[in-house]
Amino acid sequence: MSDLERVVPGSTGAESGLVERARDRLASLPLAGAAAAGYVRDRGGYFLNIAYPSMQAMETVIEEQIYPETDNGVDDSKSEGRNVALYVHVPFCSAECYYCHYYKEFKKPEDKVDSFLDGVESELETHESNLESINARSVYIGGGTPSYLTPDQMDRLFGIIKARVSIEDGAEVSFEMHPESSDEDRLAVLNAHGVNRINIGVESFDDRLLAAENRRHTRQQAIEALERARAAGFPNVNIDFIYGLKGQTIPIWEDTLNTIADLRPSSATLYYLRLKRGTPEYKLYAKYPEKFPTEEDLLTMHAMTFERLEGDLGYTQNPVDWFIRDPKYFHTYQDHNWRKSDETALLGIGPSAYSYMNGWQYYNVNDTDQYLAAVNQGKIPVWRGGKLEGDERMRRTIMLGIKMGMDRRNFQNTYGEDVVDAFPREWEALSDLGLVEVQPEAVVLTYKGKLLADEVGKTFYSEEMRQRMAQVDPHIVSTTWPQINK
Ligand SMILES: C[S@@+](CC[C@H](N)C(=O)[O-])C[C@H]1O[C@@H](n2cnc3c(N)ncnc32)[C@H](O)[C@@H]1O
Numbered sequence: 001m002s003d004l005e006r007v008v009p010g011s012t013g014a015e016s017g018l019v020e021r022a023r024d025r026l027a028s029l030p031l032a033g034a035a036a037a038g039y040v041r042d043r044g045g046y047f048l049n050i051a052y053p054s055m056q057a058m059e060t061v062i063e064e065q066i067y068p069e070t071d072n073g074v075d076d077s078k079s080e081g082r083n084v085a086l087y088v089h090v091p092f093c094s095a096e097c098y099y100c101h102y103y104k105e106f107k108k109p110e111d112k113v114d115s116f117l118d119g120v121e122s123e124l125e126t127h128e129s130n131l132e133s134i135n136a137r138s139v140y141i142g143g144g145t146p147s148y149l150t151p152d153q154m155d156r157l158f159g160i161i162k163a164r165v166s167i168e169d170g171a172e173v174s175f176e177m178h179p180e181s182s183d184e185d186r187l188a189v190l191n192a193h194g195v196n197r198i199n200i201g202v203e204s205f206d207d208r209l210l211a212a213e214n215r216r217h218t219r220q221q222a223i224e225a226l227e228r229a230r231a232a233g234f235p236n237v238n239i240d241f242i243y244g245l246k247g248q249t250i251p252i253w254e255d256t257l258n259t260i261a262d263l264r265p266s267s268a269t270l271y272y273l274r275l276k277r278g279t280p281e282y283k284l285y286a287k288y289p290e291k292f293p294t295e296e297d298l299l300t301m302h303a304m305t306f307e308r309l310e311g312d313l314g315y316t317q318n319p320v321d322w323f324i325r326d327p328k329y330f331h332t333y334q335d336h337n338w339r340k341s342d343e344t345a346l347l348g349i350g351p352s353a354y355s356y357m358n359g360w361q362y363y364n365v366n367d368t369d370q371y372l373a374a375v376n377q378g379k380i381p382v383w384r385g386g387k388l389e390g391d392e393r394m395r396r397t398i399m400l401g402i403k404m405g406m407d408r409r410n411f412q413n414t415y416g417e418d419v420v421d422a423f424p425r426e427w428e429a430l431s432d433l434g435l436v437e438v439q440p441e442a443v444v445l446t447y448k449g450k451l452l453a454d455e456v457g458k459t460f461y462s463e464e465m466r467q468r469m470a471q472v473d474p475h476i477v478s479t480t481w482p483q484i485n486k
């Protein structure tokens with residue numbers, strides 16, 4: 001049996017109090033009405049709203065479309081783009097985790113990483129000259145695995161960024177680490193450069209499950225990584241988990257939640273497994289769906305997460321998927337990206353990164369060699385994109401903003417129209433289904449709505465974008481998987 005097919009056996013046993021509470025909560029909702037209206041989560045068609053429109057609905061674009069020169073020679077696109085949430089995608093990992101859909105390359109030598117850093121430098125230089133200046137309100141270095149870089153390369157990356165981007169005082173600066181490369185030398189570099197939020201991928205606290213996903217660390221090593229980061233002076237350490245992995249049972253998920261309770265991280269992200277075409281996990285699911293938790297179990301796990309983290313421990317989910325121990329650990333970068341995207345542009349650097357700037361949603365090419373070929377010629381490595389016209393911008397603002405709650409006054413100030421008046425039919429339907437609550441100052445997801453947040457967001461897809469998506473192979477749902485770029 002291959003590594004990939006080695007799956008932990010499901011454990012059974014008496015139902016715990018937590019499971020009972022979760023099931024009772026679900027039974028009290030009920031979800032049938034929403035399901036009949038098409039609001040269901042299912043792995044096969046799960047659609048994560050992280051950008052609008054989705055990459056599949058976009059056309060190939062070139063740099064000049066995004067940064068047009070006007071007749072009088074003045075680039076009027078410069079004005080909005082300067083205040084940004086900066087994302088840098090580091091596309092390297094030591095090996096492949098079987099569920100992971102992000103764009104990355106494995107085991108690349110140091111000189112390849114150095115070339116990538118040269119590329120980041122060129123790409124930032126091009127943006128700097130287009131925008132005249134770049135002011136970062138928040139920074140997120142993600143991937144891939146940014147801690148794949150050596151301490152010297154990490155130091156160089158921050159040097160490159162700081163030479164071209166002015167980072168606001170007190171801005172949140174996040175850096176992703178894998179437990180296997182979360183040593184003191186790397187943490188010292190992060191400290192020296194003012195990183196104030198670390199994100200560690202843990203995924204599960206079950207050793208068999210970690211091995212079955214090729215995670216390359218144990219439960220104990222993950223705990224040590226968290227403790228090392230705290231001891232190095234980082235109070236804000238977020239840890240990532242996934243529910244829906246093969247062999248993950250309800251008791252295993254409960255144990256993971258209980259371990260989170262023991263460790264009390266400042267925040268934790270608990271993601272629903274996205275099965276993306278091309279990943280080993282997707283292939284395995286197609287062959288052996290019975291080795292994965294059922295949709296019903298996934299719903300129970302989701303409700304268990306709320307019961308344990310919000311109910312027992314006082315964490316708050318905001319935005320969707322992120323549970324924070326205290327409001328001070330609210331993830332500002334994500335707020336800029338989703339709720340404040342009309343005030344703070346998103347500037348994505350690196351292969352597969354996406355940006356939202358001056359009303360343009362665009363995606364960088366997801367191939368490191370093509371990326372380097374473009375940036376080394378002083379070009380922005382755009383691949384697909386589109387300018388949001390008419391009410392498309394509003395739609396995007398709602399689709400992402402609803403994950404944190406829509407501030408009605410902000411929306412009114414931006415668009416000159418109340419968010420409820422802009423889409424009365426949609427809000428009424430969502431409200432009748434018990435998915436959202438329209439309040440005097442805000443529109444927020446109800447508990448039921450939080451269980452189906454991405455589906456609620458999907459309601460706001462325009463007819464044109466729906467049609468474009470329908471023309472695409474429905475299985476191609478990844479925004480970053482490299483094979484679909486060829
Ligand atoms: C770039 S990785 C985190 C840092 C580092 N590379 C690591 O794995 O430890 C970002 C996170 O995305 C999540 N993720 C990746 N693929 C996913 C999938 N298919 N479904 C849900 N979450 C996923 C995982 O929780 C992962 O920790």
Ligand code: SF4
Pocket residue numbers: 092093094095096097100101102104143144145178201
């Ligand atoms: S989860 Fe992290 S380490 Fe694993 S393949 Fe994805 S980016 Fe790389």
